[in-house]
Amino acid sequence: MKTLEQVKIVEYHDGYAQAVAKMWNESSENWGGDDSVSTAQDIIDTEAKSTNLHLFLAVIGDEVVGYCGLSEYREDEGALYIPLINVHPDYQGLKIGKRLLLTALDKTVELGWPRLDLFTWPGNTKAVPLYKKCGFFWEERDDATHLMNFMPTVLQIEWLRPFFEKHNWYTTSQRVIKIKPDGFKAQDHTVYEYKWEAGDEYVHIQFERTGRRIRRIETQDLTVEMNLPHFKLLENEPHYASYRIINKTASPFQVSISGSSSVVVKHEVEETFEVLDTWSGEFPVQLEMPEVEPNPWKTHPVIGVDLTINQSVLPLRMGVFPIQPGKLHLRSLNKNWRVPHKGKLHLDLESQLDTDSTWIVKLPINKMIQWEEPQVQAQVDAKGRLSIPISGELRKHGFLDEKVEVKVQREDGRTSSFQTRLALAFPGPGAKFGGETEEYWYGYNGPYYVKIEKRNNAVKIGSLRAKEDPLTIMTPKLGKPFNDELSKTAATSVEHIELQEAFVLKTTLESHVFSSVILNTYYKIYGDGLVEITHELINHGLEEKSNLAFLQPIIIPLKGMAMPMKDGVIIGNEADIPFIGTIHSGDLSERWLFTSSASGDTAGLAWQEDAVGKRDDWRFGVMYSIGTLEAGKLQSLGPIQIGINTVPGWRQWRELAAGNETKNLEELPLYGLKVESDGFASEKGEKVDVAFRSRLSSYLQGRLTVHSGEDTFEKEIRKEEASTKITYPLTYHTAGLKTLTGQFRSPGRKADLLALHVVKGTEPVEVSNEEDIWTVDNGTIAFRASSSYYPGVYSVKYKGRETLHHCYPEAGPKAWWNPWGGGIRYAMPNVSPYSMLKEQTSIEAVTKQDQYGHEWTGICLKTAFTEHEEMKGVVLYQYALTLPEIPVAVFYAEIHQGANRTFAGENLSLEAFFKPAEDLKSCYASQPNSGLFHTYYAGIEEYELNDTPFVQIGSDDRKEKATLIHPNARQTAGAYINQEVFLVESVQDWAATSGERTQVEPTVLFFGEETYDKLNHPFHGILFK
Template identity: 55%
Template sequence: MKTTLQQVKIVEYHEGLAKGIAKMWNESRENWGGDSTVTTEQDVKDKEANSTNLHLFLAMIGDEVAGYCGLSEYREDEGALYIPLLNVHPKYQGLKIGKQLVLKAIEKTVELQWPRLDLFTWPGNTKAVPLYKKCGFFWEDRDDTVHLMNFIPMVLQIEMLKPFFEKHDWYETSQRLIEIKPDALKVNDHTYYEYKWEAGEEFVRIQFERTGRGIRLIETQDYLVQMILPEFKLLENEDHYVSYHVENRSKEPIEVSLKGVSSPIAEHNFEDTFLVENKWMRDYPVKISMPESKPGPWKTHPTIGADFKLNKQDLSLKMGVYPKQAGKVNLGSVKKNWRPHSKGTVYLDLESQVGEDSTWTVKLPENKVICWEKSDVIERISAKGRTSIPIPAQLLKNGFLSEEIVIEVEWENGHQTSFTTTLRCAFPGFGAKFGGETDEHWFGYNGPHFVEIEKRNHMVKIGSTAFSRDPISLFTPKFGKPYSEEFSKKEASCIEFIELPEALVIKTSLVSEAFPSILLNSYFKLYGEGLVEVKHEVVNKGIDDKKRLSLIQPVFTNFEGLAVPQNNGVLIGNESLVPFVEYIDDRAISERWMFIGTAKGDTIGLAWPENATVRKDDWRMALEYEMDLLQAQEELCLGPIQVGINVSNHWSNWREFITGEDVELKELPLFAFEKAKGDVVSTLGVKEDYSFKSMMTPYIHGRLTVQHEDETLVKEVLKDESVTHVNVQLEHCSPGVRWVSGEFIAKSQTARMDSLQFVKGNRDVKIGQNDDIWSVDNGVISFKVSSDYHPGIYSLSLSGNEALDHQYPTPGPRAWWNPWGGGIAYSFRNVSAYSMLKEKTTIESVTKVDHNGHHWSGLSLTTEFKQHETMKGVILRQFALTLPEVPVLAVYAEIHQHSGQTIDKEILDLDAFFKLGETLQSSYISLPTEGIFHKYYAGSEEFVLRDTPFVKLGSDERKEMMTFVHPADRKMSEAYINQDALLVASSKEWSASTGEIIKIDPSILFYGELKDTDTQSLKTLQNIKFS
């Protein structure tokens, strides 16, 4: 059955409709750029429970939600309501549902007696602009945003126009020309918006002035009333005149009275009463003074106007003005790094705001921050012209320059005037902490790090002058519930800069009107190292207790390089894809921190206290506090929220700083193709579960193709199936190092991936002893250790081909080492090779179980230190383990600390010496690199090769390659080659109290080649742990 407009009903939201709203959003993604966000019923309930909407209107067709329109108080300006979100289901577009929803919002705005309704959209949303304009919205001509204002609610509340609109529908009688471009009727730098309605012989024409948001002209068939200002920008302390006009087109005289309306910046005092039979016009004086802060595009400007009575019916006319001085002065610098006593150039920018040429005299003041090379400036400036004057200067100290100056201006006609302004400029630098303010912001610096607070809405940015990325933003805090946007249009009542020995503190105070008697003090404690602690102090200044009060602090930053703890691991933003906030499951965040890193090395850490809850707040994250009871006169301190600007270079360091725990967590990629539980070990002849999965909330949809040995599996998944993973079962037919390759093709993405598997066979691992030599043979590789030779693995071979360099049976000098045993061995950095050989080493066969329950067999080498003075009582246990019929060797160590003293920041080294051919000169090493050299040969020149997560080794004499994977938590790794050796090494820093056991993560060595780009298999290998 065809859906008709009559079937559409507009209702208000209740929780019973949450499931239908979720369905509407999930089926409307094409309206919003085609993102893959998945909305659940609970998501809707949570969002609407915490929304600032006064009303939420839904268009219903039967039981289905076809449209959505919120109505809230406008957060940027006073005197307006706001449509924060409007959507129509794609299936029902063309039924004028959007029109019905907007008209309902206008109707409610009139009912609530608000004068204006605003909304924002994006420039490309041309399809919706005609709808908005037909419903009375004007598109404001601005560069920074697409803002639309609707004055229909004010029009419908004008008493003298009610007879017209009671007879005629305002939507149907509108005569406005609809064009898809910003609206602007410009006169003397003012911008007017004009409505016109016609019905037979009757008509109404009204003009609104953009910046004052008020009526400047109203015309009907019976009368015309208007006001005219000479200019939009009016000079301070000069006489200006406002012209008022009344035209009577009726047969009877109109009794008119009017009264000038003064304001803090406009002196416009007069009263007048008269009869108008035909036309009347009169000019009244007004004098302008400068406001404390200059008007901005987001807020209503200061106004000049008058209150009329026409035949005892009220009408107010007003227009916005921009008070100006004779000119504007700004001091700036393009130099990034100013150091005390360094010289450079600052720029004095002068802008004339008078209509003829003038000569300016500026005397730059003596101050404690900067020394001018010349302090007197005389400059001729053309009418309304601009010039920038370079001023050589020397910085005396890092800080904030804020000096009041008087500018003398002489016009061409000899008229002289002067104006006072303030020179302001920040000169941050290492070790300097200071605060300051500009017309728009308060800010504090400590070294290169800063906190910037926007005055008009208390939006905070935290960053660094050395940052290559955008700062993190703390949006306007909100009290609730229901949450109020009141602070988004309110300047802090006071601000303090508090200098402490260790930090700079900025304190702001916001007085709530939505929650009477409640005061919010915010403290931003800025350390020189880049840490910022944010505390909120909630004060009940009233005589009554407050119950169930909430505070929410929205936070926004780009999620490039994201790390967030989820499900006993850490979700890592390893893809080119930068996740939207909606892609993160906030309910799965398991610890109180997150971390952002970029390719250029800049990092942001965020953490919150135990009593705060992290959740989504529309397109932002937010931290929410719940206060069950705030007693009269009580002060409750919340926080701190912690922001780290380049404080930590890795998420694990930030986590350790926040939680105090150095417990390793598994990294979870956004997407993965792997065996169940991320397992890297499979069993020959057993069906194993593999999956392609997403760790984000959007459902995956597309075709998965899996190549395994001679088998190809294909599986399709549709979006309607609402899954985040696709499963397949595979059976491995041969043991060894095996690769399972996959491809996932969706309409918008293509992925190719490989999963490395160690497929263990059915043969037993043979372990034997012959005199001092212990040997392990898994059917493919064998390795040997000797208690009489050297505490390490001295031999490793595949099919009889030796891979390690050693000189069994007697250690001796080699290159820089003496005695040198070669092979693979752990050693303490503060224990020499000679001292190591003095200690007794015992060997035994062992079986160890990895974190997924697989049994690895091999040897342990136990060295108990009894001779060494420092390490006496310490036991070093080295483990060498393998799997049946898999050419893999895992080595790791345990340190049993029984020295009777605390050992701090000791280094355990792992050295592995290789010779993979008959001659050292045929052996080479290959490392992941961004450079052009990818292979280095031993036996010739000396090279030190940098830290990489793994290396590949081989010989020109043999076809097999080896891969050596370092543990993720190493302190560092390197490779070193010269004419006598090929060494692969890593080190781990450890500290332990007596009685403690330290376990060193495994290094994994296998025959096979890991791709440089295969980070998933690398992480899987680095995740191997033994109990």
């Protein structure tokens, strides 16, 4: 039987990593059904990068059943923070959560911090009552569910210590718990109240929300409180703070009161007096506007005093929001301003006065906007808003940032003025500039931008033309141990640097934890959406810094993700990968990631060899292990590359990030059904394993059903089996291209499965030559070529019936071509068919091995260019190969470059002319299509079909179809159909230095009766030696 007495609270060390991983893996129901899986190493890596000061675990025997982190709050000063708390679902109800929270609270008091914060979600109805019972108040905000606990402050007040030493604060609390935001209004301040009662003794304490401090204390012995007239107070005008003391004892209080002043608040109070029963007083307050307007994430400026009563200090403070008579905002609805362009802007006026007023705004003279009218005058209601359209002409792109003087006349005739700024970006094609508003720093290059939030140094990188949200670059962390100090560190300087090729936004932050260390960060924005982030660490001190590490957290969306792993590139095309935690990021084989959305937006991430990219809790992180940074030395890190719509696909991003010298990688689905054999093919009679697997860390659960044509397999798998793969044995007794179909049904999803598998026969492939007709016959398909006819394969027959369109024995004019030979061939765009026929072509039988060791048999057509001026010295090898008794042929080409020159950026096209029936009008192409039509008939009208991974060719006269799979490395592919021809084409690029031999990826042609709207085939990434 599980009891609370069995629970021990301990601090984490790596010896608990396996048990912590087990707890998280069994806690998915606590987190919306998240089924990501952690390993012991994941936990060790995560905690090594964690900013936790302490990590408390609830342990029963060898089981970890609860988890509670404690770190410094990164959004505000003066608070610790619980970033994550969890109780194993099987152990809830044992008050483990309470034990963990109270342990964290005790540690906060021990460390001398005044407050403990956490975040949750509004629907967390199980935990919110517990949080409140443990002293947390739910702050009413639209942007977050934020809770604050002021018990550390309460327990550190000397006057109250006797009560809490005598009485348990948890059990004597009289607070009413409701599952809604807390607080009541005192004037227009929000106030939270604790109440404890024990017999005749009691303590009531009120905290003001924005100042995060005490405004009222009441016990059986005294009452002290303060009040302000309003939360928002005008700058440079007289205000008064009022205070009251009630003495409920028989002895007088000896009191001193001392005001608290700051850069923003002037509140000079110094008095000493005696209080027999009641005292009250008002003292003047004057405010200056802060550099940055207060925001709900941070403690506001405070007004208050320290009351010393009988030598015990009782601090009273209330938050305040300094204001000017009004606010001005310049806004534009037009995202595409051009130079010169006349258009409307909107000047939004917001009065903060209690009376109606007349405003006169003199628009600033500047180099960017020519105002149609230089001045705006308007009547504004008390506390009202007014939007005034103003006309202007844009003279140049850039950042408008100008001071503006506003004169205000109130109803009673009083006049005043205030100064503010008008700030607005006017980006445009090729325009490079930077600027700042009250909340952000900006850098632009055309539509691409970097936006840095001043309050926490978080960065957004995006494009004005993108539909997707910008990429978030979180505040970096210095370690070890890592901490969040830089999120609360104001930049000491920000520079805008315009280069010929890019625009640079540079920030400088100073570390206090690692004294004398300065961090410079350069955001280099190129005009194509590429942003390079370079970090510089400088040790300005006299002593070296050892064991230094640097972590850059990045929030990258994983929809449409491409992630390079050891066996290929995982393509995230499912709905269940919202977090990096579901990916084995430790298995990354290359230094890049790429995502694409349904809207067409793309984002790429890449890092250099001096960094490691992997999971950082729920984010992705790029980490540098620096080691020792000597005194006076600088260490440059990076760059990290971000690409916003820089390239359309992962292959181009990989090429940009890693260079051209990369091996071919096949695409891998997150979930897949395939036969696990030596490569993609097995032998007839060979026993193989059919596997359904997940490439995510989450375990499979559900029922798998697979039909193989010769067998049906069913298996149920439970999550407790901790497996990402289901396998079963299968033996094929006949050769051919086998189709596997089936279904996987989990508790929340259903998938239809399809896979192809190659089973090789035992009869050898025959290659013959009779009167210059070379024939390759594998018992299922046969294809032919003739060097005297045309340099390509002119005939492919399946079950004795022709599939290609040709005019053997003599090439002639056809449609746009002259001469035209049809069939399948590789063509160079700068070599016409007429020129091609001038060159000598020879044919020979060949056997080639793929990377898996399978032997393919067929022919090679060799064309040595001796006549063509540009291509003289180049040799083109065209291969057509097949396997025994398989209705599959592959076509690829090699180019031997002996022209004593360099070829770069060249194209090589595969042309395939089809005619699977006597009547061209009955022949069709069918392919995946986002439009309404998916099948197009030849011989009738002219069509151009878009690039798709594959195309199926068939006719109304026969059941069997040909499926042509385009190479992954293609530049483009498509089909062209008119009244005379039915052409399918793909284009690949090639480059070679003199003497080099280069190869293009194969195109695969196979036959069968199935129709595919998507295709899971085994031919990805075939390469030949």
